[in-house]
Amino acid sequence: MFDQLNVPRTAIATDNPVLFDDGRAAMEFYTPSNKYFGRQIIPVGNRWSDGTRSFMAPVAHYHLLQTETFHVESGRGLWYLKGKTIERSAGQDITIPKYTWHTFENHPDSAEPLVILYRYDSQRFIMEESFFRNTLTYLWDCGRAGVEPSVLQLSVFIVAAWMPADFVQCPGDYLSCFVNTLAMWMFAFIGRFVYGYKSTYPEYWDEEYIRTRIGEESKKAA
Template structure:
């Protein structure tokens, strides 16, 4: 049975994992490529299988600085320069192998991820209640006034990735590794490992994206970095200031 792509480009928001997360996009400020808002109605109710789909893999960005702002609830993030904080968290960030919890009530509910820093994030599973986080990224230096859509992390990337994973879940199909790596490679993103020197990890994971994602996935298997069913520039591209 062939894989069917749901036409989600026509929707102004995406619902993932039976409502465990809702994602929408707004016009980013000048100099940014995206402004994404994720809402989790109840972080504590998210199942293990849902978290496997919702939580990004450990990764790093080639050029862009990424910003996370918790506006409601608590989050866990992993960045190395940040120490572990004890409080009622709503998101957990992992940066450079260290976990940090951030709440909307913190004096500074924002964390910045520099290019090359390995990281991921997830809504705190112990927090009962809604969690909302805003994700933005500075425009890729490879983008210009002449590019038809923003390079790097953008609404295009997120819509394709989330829609694809949701379709895989609905059709009880395991996501294709070459397709996932092609999505990442097309967004100037590579997987990350906390093994060995960072520079070596970056060379290896970048190479994986190129060989398995770009060459095998895109060249041999015919996968694309973006699909019109998931993202249509005429419908989804928000007006951005470069």
């Protein structure tokens, strides 16, 4: 269990964008003056250069606080909602309501990366950037170390972003969301107070830097 806690961490706290697999995938963060929260690059085939599955195509999850909108900048993607598969290509948008089971990926038939811009109806820049920096880089570091990511650590990350993953299979969006929210809190409590996992790590997250960057870029845009 503690192998995941002691995984060597890549220092990316002041990187923007954050690059994975030599730029095969990336996460870029914008500021409140921008229409979008950020930009993601999902690799071709949803896989890394070594053939393993990329975490840039996320596990199915819910948002408890926000409605999320994606804009496809380039490429083709598939969005999965319970019972639906929706394709979007360059120039198109898709909006995911709160409490809705969803995930997405680069289209399996696409020969180019999927590049998306995304935003929330209620932008919480500090909360969201902390979540993405910590979660994605943790997953990357676990992969590099050959260690399976801890569900308890991931729960500590996602509870801070109010974004339960689909740990428990249940029928219906609202029931499933409710059950998985309870599971998220239970796993996060065990991870935080029994095993010592944290919601942020200094190698991944520097809040002072983030607030300074947001302030400076917002002044330039004014």
